[in-house]
Amino acid sequence: MLIDLILILPLTSILLSLLFRWSVVLGATLAFFNLALLIFGIVLAFNIETTGPVTAIDATFYADSLSSFMVIVIGLISFLSSLFSIRFSIKELAKNQSTLLEISRYTLLTQIFIFTMLFAVVSSSVAMIWVAVEATTIATTFLVGFRKNKKALEASWKYIIICSVGVGLAFVGTLFFYFASAHIGGPISSSRPVSLDWTFLIKNSKKLNPQIIKFGFGFILLGYGTKTGLAPMHSWLPDAHSQAPAPVSALMSGVLITVAFYTILRFKAITDIAVGRWFSQDLLIAVGLLSLLLATSLLITQKEIKRMLAYHSIEHMALIALGAAAGSEIAIAAVLLHILGHGLVKAILFIASGEMLITEGSTEIAKLKSLLTHKPLLGGIFGVGLLALLGLPPFSLFTSEFAMMKSEISVGLGWVVGISLVLMAVIFGVVVSHARHILVGESSGRQTLKTSKLSNPIRASRLTTTPLVLGLILSAAIGVVSWPLQTLLLSAAKVISG
């Protein structure tokens, strides 16, 4: 019942945004719906905690604690994003940068996007997950190209081409899982293909042919890895995330990539039992370290905030991959916490960068200076957000990174931790240096204060800043207080680590 509700809710939103042109009321309604989604997610999690996994519509949909966790993440980020969407839309209309029709279309697509992500996490069939993930690409292409200028079109072109190819490869991987499952007597070609169901696969994963599963998992990792932003097909990510409007970037960077990783996790669980843990471990380490190296190298010379944040996403996905490589229950729980923490903080930062674009007119590092002086609150949010993103306590990324690394070392991956710490230190230095340019700046403080007051009369809106501050506090809270998240995390991790 709850699952139905969770799917009906965004469908209603879609319907509403189809029927009505955009208005503040509609925006607020949608934000409220997304909040409701978050609440439903939490309720679902509690339900599952007491009664076990739930299914809906002839077991087409299935939710265990992992799914419910992802629903919470999606709900949370969607809520934040839809709040900022209101501000974004008002400004767009006020500046005549977009027509009402464009805004309405944007709203519709965003809601579809949210729906597809939800669909992905509550689908019981791994093939339907694929369908949903592919659908997210379709829904977001136009959102990436929202500006319709040269850069945005280029980004959306790259985005759809690279992601379609990548996700296509994931489909090949899924086919091989299906193939393996069919050969152990899973029924084929009925209207309800049980043999592609996650529950069936995980239950019978011992019987699956390891070699085929290995082959399939390679494709899965390469394919969904594309969508996650892992090397080698990560290249679309900085372009798309930087060109999309801030609320969309928040959603993409905050949840979309982790939804893709969620899928990898599901397949990893099957692979681990079928083949043995070492296999996915090796692959994930290779991919993770490569991505981390890439993110580090490319962060060094960043000139633009949103690109910088995008590379940060690659970094964090790499960290998550490495954490998943460790594979123990704590490691997976930490990975999940990282998914939540990263999503939250990244969304906050993207929204903050969107606000900067509104108030400062640019997100280029060179053009932003001494933000902390003339926009203390916005600058402060951005700065603290970056600190949170860099994994400093009390924010949750610290706890999760700590736990991931600890588990990595405890399974004998000390060298991985060593390498990643070195790379992260470089990232830290680089990001702090960028942050200095943005927040503190070089020019004499008083002068900037005067000139900036004249040239930037737009103030950061409370509508934006309040949720962001609350979000940061939330991020700190989940990093410090165990209850009630830890139980959920651990039981969700059990789904993966067995």
Place this chain on the structure above:
Amino acid sequence: MHLLFYSFLVGSIGSFASLVLTKKYRNKFASFCVVLEGLICSYESLSIISSGKTTTFNSNQLLPFFGIRLSLDPLSAYFILITSLLAIAVGIYQLGYIRHSTKAKTPTFIYPFFFTSMVLVPISNSVATFMASWEIMAITSILLVLTDHAKNNNSGHATQWYALMTHLGAASIFIGFLILSLGTKHQQFSSIVMSSSSLSTIEKSLAFFLLFIGFASKAGATPFHVWLPRAHPQAPSPVSAMMSGAMVNLGIYGIIKTGMTLIKVSEGWWWIVVIAIGTISAIYGALQCVTNSDIKKLLAYSTIDNVGLMIIGIGASGLLATAKDEKFALFMISGVLFQMLAHSIFKGLLFLSAGSIQYSTGSLNLDQLGGLLKKIPLTSTCLLIGAFSISALPPFSGFSSEWVLFEGLFRSILHLSGVNRLAVLFGLSGFALASGLTATAFVKTTGIGLLGVARSSHAETAKEVPPTMLFSTFLLALSCLVIGIVPGYFLKLTMKSSQLLFPAKKLSPNFKYGSIDLPNLATNIDPLLLLVLFTIALLMILLLLKAAIKRKVRITNSWGCGNEYSNSKTQYTATSFAEPLQRVFADVIRPDQDLVVSHVEESRFYVNNITYSNLSQDSIERFVYVPIKRAVTTWGKFASQMQNGSTHRYLSLGFIVLLIVILVLS
């Protein structure tokens, strides 16, 4: 332990209240809360030290996956005591200081958390708890360094350096702890202690050095110090005082904790390395201290110098412990703790006085000051007392503490043998050179800054600071004197606190009337007696002179070789004062000297203008860290070519990997 929690609560109330309260009450209330927090903490820590008991607190409700583990023992209580004493003084000082310096809420909001985290670090009893409080301490201090960002261009750079170095340090500590906790299969410190002897030597050494590097970098030991002379001066003075006076101690705490408790059986050569690092820090810090002209920068370098001394002491104590001479190891480590107390107080005093000077003159550059003793006599007196303390002049605190250190080192030389003894001798030489250089540096600071004639209009118009600031500096100055004249009481305190490290053996010195009499050492000091003798001598001489000679003093111009000159520019400046030493140590300091002479157009023989610049930069920064930075940037530029925007290239990467997958995984 619970008292501590209440004190944290008080601090947090202060910080959140500062968000809500109006400008008028914000500082007052926040400062009040900090002072109260400090008082509670110092009460609790004192009672723990005197009872010698250990209390613990565990909870799984906080810090997901790990839970927090706290344990308050006399050693950690001692660190809390120092921190909170300083915090009280700083809290009072802030009442006057903040009013003028900044109006933002953020510093008042963050400051109590900074204090709280500094209390949390020593009582953390598990790897995760420690790392969390350690990083919170880092982050809050980073934010505090940024306080004056609007007025000061350098604070950004300083923060950047600080953030990076502290992060590297934390990473190093993190790995070190993980090695320990995985080797022993425990994550709680008290359990690691029990089973650390099961580790292999390589594991132990690796863990020790990783931890040592991390902690040494927080303590500011050379060559991991580069952040310190940037960050400490950039912070507002109260924060600098806390950073230099209290935060640095926690680095020392880490080293002691690692080498003497966590890893039970240590190797001799570790401590030799430790002594080497300490010696280098002491000398390097002192040298840079002499050559710098910015008061706060100079103070920051002197922190490196003092930390060096403490590290030398720790090294010697470690050597003694490995040589099974626990009696003197305990004495030595107590000396280190004593030195730390003295340092915290006088460094706090010096930084606060520097803040007062900045408050009243607007400048911290010695080359622009001068004549302050007459303009702001009270603040100047405080600075002088701080300077005397740090120069180890009797009867001030630095003298007593350095005496204990010196005695400890001397005993170590006697009791150790072979290369260990040489190492301590090396450390002692460094100690000596550093103490000489420090004296010079502070003669420079006080002589150039407080005496002579004002070198700029800033100094000319200096006015005395508000009473709260004065009160706080006086409090600290008085403490310097008290610690100096009754060192016995304090050494007793440190011995009690460090008893935990070497529980079996006890050296029983006599502490009578605050003097230290060590039967095993066959020597003693009694600064109080010396002070009394000195005062008697002084009074007698003055009386004699008064009785014998009644001539008045005639005030005239200074003698100018027959010329009349009243130009304040002809005075020696701080830079010129340090020039001989700079020249002697040119190989280490590597100053950038530049002499530009421009001539009159008509003839080469007529000089139009001479510009001489003498800049001494941190040579370690220049020759170690800057090249690394450059290498990273170069790599980044190179790597960015990969992401050149070509869809085809992006796809072909995937294509190649796809082929590999098909080939390899089938």
Place this chain on the structure above:
Amino acid sequence: MTVFSFTTSLLQLIFILACAPLLNGIMLKLKARAERRVGPPIFQTFFDLAKLFKKERLRSQNASIFSALAPVVLISSTVVVIIVSPILSTQELFKTSGDLFAIVFILLVGSLMIALLGLDPGTPFGGLGSSRAMTISSLSEPALLVSIVAISIQAKSTNLSTIVSANLSHPIWLVSPPHLLAIFALLIVIFAEAGRIPVDNPATHLELTMIYEAMILESSGEDLALIKLGEFMRFTLLLLIVANLFFPFGIDTQANWIQLILSSGISLIKLTILGSLVTLLEVTQAKLRLFRVPELLAGAFVLAVLAVISEFVA
């Protein structure tokens, strides 16, 4: 505190007060003789001091309280050291505080005061002097402390009285190489600290070479007299300490009154001999360039380190 020790301390004070100008006079006379001059009478220094006490006191308008305080502090700190050091007898006043480390730092109080005095009037000369004096002082510190260690090792104590008594009971220690090396290093340091040739020339008033004199250039009258007296006292005191370390015989150890009187006489002889040696050195040696001084001090430091090391070789 016994009557004896009190008397000792007092006697030491009087002894040094009396001997310091006398020693200076003797040295001046010797120097003059060595240079084939008649030279001043040996009591000339007393006269000079008396003259200075009578002269008018001028003080710079820029000067602060330091100018008045420094000379007195210089003397008082020296007096404290004189009282607590074993000069004529190893009996300590209050059984305490004759620690070598403490002595060094008490003497440092005086030095720092003079250095600050140099900076007080805000003239270039004062700064020059202070800067140079502090440079030398800071560089001599390692040699000083390490040689203290070397001297203290055999007695296992840094307490001067203990060392002297221990040396007395083991005379063989006195001629051991480490002891000699340490004494030699200590002597170099004392030359540096007291501002004698080859480090500084107390007779010069040449801007290029002045160190000590530059600092006190602004002082006059009673101030100058006190400073001079203080300096003589310090020099005498240091020489006596070295003498007792090198050749402790004659010093009272048993709280014997007769021995105490004898000890004064012996000390005077020791002083005269040492003073003559110093004069000899001053006459035959040229003053070093300022930037050669560190080399000299480094040499002293190496000697001291050698002393410590060889202490353990034997």
Place this chain on the structure above:
Amino acid sequence: MTTNYFSMTYLFSGTVLVCAIIALWRKDIKAIIYSVAFHGVALGIVGFSEGLSRHDLALVQAGIETFILKGIVFPILIFRIFNRSGGQRDVEPLINTTASMLYTSLFIGIPFFSIGRLPYIASSPQSKLVPIGFATLLVGFYILITRRRIISQIVGLIIFENGISLIAFLLISGLPLLVELGESLDVLLVVIVLRVLAITIQSRIGNVDLAEMKELHD
């Protein structure tokens, strides 16, 4: 009977690959579109014949659906972009055609070499043909990484997706209906989105060479 169907499957699977290679070979865009059309038709027939051979109605449906979608709808969609663009020939690819053909012959061998090693592949004659699907997929991918025109990239993507469909038909005799529907819908939407995007790009920027579209870089 079954063997007849199988030889049909065999024939048209081969056709799928050959058409893909033709698309890589030719530079005339019209010809490319025609070959893609035929390629889709052949793919549909593969599904159809497989469905008949297994008496699987869902598979027959899938075959017909593929036939319509990939054999008719996609070519029409592409043609409309082509017409809007003014109907030129393709520009010289990044790697010239001769070399491309050589490389292709190399890497389409890889699946034949390695897929065969997987277990169960040899269990049925159809699944033995799976490497053909992989080869098609790789050719499509290769077109994507060498061609510079928007249309040719779309063609590459379609060939790539068709390769996947072929794998699906051959490996496990097609997909469950729901999945099949979802997949087809996705592919259709992708192509539609690509078409809209292509038209927008053409109208906003003009006839671009994708290799020149490098504004977003580090």
